[in-house]
Amino acid sequence: PGSHAGTSSLAVIPGDGIGPEVTAEALKVLEVASPVKLEPTRYDLGAERYLATGEVLPDSVLAEVRGHDAILLGAVGGKPNDPNLPPGILERGLLLRLRFELDHYVNLRPSRLLPGTASPLADDVLAKGEVDFVVVREGTEGPYTGNGGALRVGTPAEVATEVSVNTAYGVERVVRDAFARAEKRPRKKLTLIHKTNVLVNAGSLWWRTFEAVAAEHPDVSTDYMHVDAAMIFLATDPARFDVVVTDNLFGDIVTDLAAAITGGIGLAASGNVNPDRTAPSMFEPVHGSAPDIAGQQKADPTAAILSGALLLDHLGHADAAAAIEAAVLADLRDRTPGTSRRTSEVGDAIAARL
Amino acid sequence: PGSHAGTSSLAVIPGDGIGPEVTAEALKVLEVASPVKLEPTRYDLGAERYLATGEVLPDSVLAEVRGHDAILLGAVGGKPNDPNLPPGILERGLLLRLRFELDHYVNLRPSRLLPGTASPLADDVLAKGEVDFVVVREGTEGPYTGNGGALRVGTPAEVATEVSVNTAYGVERVVRDAFARAEKRPRKKLTLIHKTNVLVNAGSLWWRTFEAVAAEHPDVSTDYMHVDAAMIFLATDPARFDVVVTDNLFGDIVTDLAAAITGGIGLAASGNVNPDRTAPSMFEPVHGSAPDIAGQQKADPTAAILSGALLLDHLGHADAAAAIEAAVLADLRDRTPGTSRRTSEVGDAIAARL
Ligand SMILES: CC(C)[C@H](C(=O)O)[C@@H](O)C(=O)O
Ligand SMILES: CC(C)[C@H](C(=O)O)[C@@H](O)C(=O)O
Numbered sequence: 005p006g007s008h009a010g011t012s013s014l015a016v017i018p019g020d021g022i023g024p025e026v027t028a029e030a031l032k033v034l035e036v037a038s039p040v041k042l043e044p045t046r047y048d049l050g051a052e053r054y055l056a057t058g059e060v061l062p063d064s065v066l067a068e069v070r071g072h073d074a075i076l077l078g079a080v081g082g083k084p085n086d087p088n089l090p091p092g093i094l095e096r097g098l099l100l101r102l103r104f105e106l107d108h109y110v111n112l113r114p115s116r117l118l119p120g121t122a123s124p125l126a127d128d129v130l131a132k133g134e135v136d137f138v139v140v141r142e143g144t145e146g147p148y149t150g151n152g153g154a155l156r157v158g159t160p161a162e163v164a165t166e167v168s169v170n171t172a173y174g175v176e177r178v179v180r181d182a183f184a185r186a187e188k189r190p191r192k193k194l195t196l197i198h199k200t201n202v203l204v205n206a207g208s209l210w211w212r213t214f215e216a217v218a219a220e221h222p223d224v225s226t227d228y229m230h231v232d233a234a235m236i237f238l239a240t241d242p243a244r245f246d247v248v249v250t251d252n253l254f255g256d257i258v259t260d261l262a263a264a265i266t267g268g269i270g271l272a273a274s275g276n277v278n279p280d281r282t283a284p285s286m287f288e289p290v291h292g293s294a295p296d297i298a299g300q301q302k303a304d305p306t307a308a309i310l311s312g313a314l315l316l317d318h319l320g321h322a323d324a325a326a327a328i329e330a331a332v333l334a335d336l337r338d339r340t341p342g343t344s345r346r347t348s349e350v351g352d353a354i355a356a357r358l
Numbered sequence: 359p360g361s362h363a364g365t366s367s368l369a370v371i372p373g374d375g376i377g378p379e380v381t382a383e384a385l386k387v388l389e390v391a392s393p394v395k396l397e398p399t400r401y402d403l404g405a406e407r408y409l410a411t412g413e414v415l416p417d418s419v420l421a422e423v424r425g426h427d428a429i430l431l432g433a434v435g436g437k438p439n440d441p442n443l444p445p446g447i448l449e450r451g452l453l454l455r456l457r458f459e460l461d462h463y464v465n466l467r468p469s470r471l472l473p474g475t476a477s478p479l480a481d482d483v484l485a486k487g488e489v490d491f492v493v494v495r496e497g498t499e500g501p502y503t504g505n506g507g508a509l510r511v512g513t514p515a516e517v518a519t520e521v522s523v524n525t526a527y528g529v530e531r532v533v534r535d536a537f538a539r540a541e542k543r544p545r546k547k548l549t550l551i552h553k554t555n556v557l558v559n560a561g562s563l564w565w566r567t568f569e570a571v572a573a574e575h576p577d578v579s580t581d582y583m584h585v586d587a588a589m590i591f592l593a594t595d596p597a598r599f600d601v602v603v604t605d606n607l608f609g610d611i612v613t614d615l616a617a618a619i620t621g622g623i624g625l626a627a628s629g630n631v632n633p634d635r636t637a638p639s640m641f642e643p644v645h646g647s648a649p650d651i652a653g654q655q656k657a658d659p660t661a662a663i664l665s666g667a668l669l670l671d672h673l674g675h676a677d678a679a680a681a682i683e684a685a686v687l688a689d690l691r692d693r694t695p696g697t698s699r700r701t702s703e704v705g706d707a708i709a710a711r712l
Contacts, residue, residue, distance in 0.1 A: 153559055164563040165521050166559055172514050176514075204504075205520055206518045
């Protein structure tokens with residue numbers, strides 16, 4: 005793989021559950037919107053392949069994926085507590101391995117309450133202002149490194165540990181990225197979320213780094229929130245957020261709540277971005293594989309389609325990305341409450357607007 | 359200290375910020391409600407003492423506190439980022455030290471949307487059912503143990519770690535407690551919240567323990583949720599929860615969101631319970647010290663008062679605890695929206711109803 009002039013090569017990983025269905029719609033829309041020819045190569049990875057072959061992500065496949073311009077991913081994860089799927093084997097072996105190996109240190113999650121979408125929040129909360137923020141979640145460190153272990157497993161003396169690893173190298177680069185993003189937005193506001201009062205080692209590193217980089221960006225206003233307090237503000241005053249920077253696990257938690265309050269996980273897009281472009285970035289909906297509704301054309305592909313817009317933007321096609329967003333906005337506006345469309349119908353409708 | 363027949367001795371730690379104000383009201387109500395004489399002993403611990411003397415929790419004070427029947431705590435924590443207060447020194451040195459030394463392994467946080475209280479959730483979400491659940495948060499392990507450290511601090515090569523420590527001993531006892539609580543409730547439902555797909559060592563221990571204890575409780579229906587998915591359910595369908603059991607850090611996060619959706623942190627009570635009664639249990643509002651409004655009689659003491667009810671219940675006075683709850687319910691029902699009362703007025707009003 006690789007790109008020629010006027011073409012971009014995509015590694016497409018549909019994955020598990022509803023992943024293949026929503027990915028098909030994202031590709032459908034991308035092919036209409038992209039100003040350059042897209043050359044998708046499909047990689048069958050996920051629960052099915054693992055259950056059939058024991059393979060999660062062979063090194064040779066990883067090497068091929070690395071050769072593309074960008075990656076489009078559906079969703080990864082088998083049936084919860086399937087006895088044949090050791091917990092985390094797909095998540096850690098496939099999804100997280102891609103994020104780590106391809107150095108996706110900026111896990112970018114925009115949270116915007118789009119007009120016409122229902123929020124579980126009350127009107128008086130929403131009346132406080134427009135909900136439009138973006139979470140910059142660290143993607144290569146924290147409690148996601150796979151450090152830790154277990155001793156005397158299965159005995160009453162078992163001890164299991166998980167180690168959150170945080171480095172100045174890793175924290176500084178993501179904090180810098182977040183400041184740069186905040187600087188480009190009208191409000192220029194950046195909130196650090198952590199738990200510095202308990203996780204004092206990691207918290208101190210995050211806090212000092214945040215303060216040091218803030219000093220170089222006097223135009224960005226900053227604040228800090230403990231992760232527990234952030235829950236309260238997200239539920240009662242989400243309009244106060246502009247850009248948020250946080251660690252890998254807090255980011256996982258915060259962005260699912262953010263997705264819930266901005267119309268649900270069916271709309272939340274994300275990018276696993278390698279800002280240095282030393283490897284392809286990967287774009288995926290925030291939602292999981294939802295095995296309970298897989299293959300039934302019930303899933304909303306909007307999150308996957310919006311992830312496709314982030315992909316085009318990353319490849320330098322800002323106008324095409326904006327066109328997809330506009331098509332999605334129009335589709336959301338015209339949705340008839342109480343009706344539901346098949347996954348492919350939503351994709352068709354959005355593609356038709358381009 | 360110690361208790362005589364017909365009296366109970368209380369260690370009272372008002373703490374920082376709004377802590378002293380809300381504690382005064384809790385004591386006021388407790389003294390009216392309690393069927394036995396309460397003998398409070400006040401311990402001045404917190405930011406002021408630390409800043410004046412460098413002392414956080416002297417061993418001799420801890421030994422005294424240990425001699426009481428129960429502990430009533432207001433709130434702990436100085437001004438955020440006060441340069442004279444190393445981050446976490448009060449939280450880890452005082453609050454968490456008490457929880458750990460006194461083996462408060464059940465951090466109990468009831469979440470009920472009381473009639474007459476405003477929720478930030480929309481009416482259609484609240485229409486799904488009554489929100490009335492209790493979180494059993496593990497209180498002595500997980501990422502709160504203070505394990506971890508830092509290397510090359512302040513250099514570009516800094517590495518900071520936080521270690522979540524989980525033991526079969528610690529997980530089993532809190533899971534058993536949660537099953538016992540679920541068994542006593544009408545719905546008999548218990549949800550485990552964790553992140554087994556990423557934190558595989560700790561997750562496996564929690565999951566296996568949960569399954570093993572579930573087998574002994576066939577009358578309790580169980581389910582499992584990743585912590586990120588739990589955010590979505592809390593925001594969109596909180597009525598589905600009955601009893602939740604989770605680790606120390608996830609519990610911290612989940613309970614602040616739970617407090618937000620059930621009328622806010624001004625109402626959320628908690629107990630740090632040692633079910634084996636080898637040391638006194640400690641009762642405190644979930645909210646923090648809110649230094650910005652301290653000393654202004656603006657804080658709502660209801661959470662502290664409800665924590666007092668949990669304290670009486672723990673000491674065996676279920677009727678008195680129920681009477682406080684009823685008085686609080688009546689007070690909430692009769693609040694005039696848009697008006698605000700002084701902290702002491704709320705305490706007076708609730709005490710007057712007893
Ligand atoms: C599937 C899981 C490993 C993943 C994560 O925890 O990062 C997901 O929840 C996400 O947010 O992308
Ligand atoms: C103050 C802080 C250490 C504490 C915690 O994290 O447990 C608080 O947030 C709580 O929930 O009681």
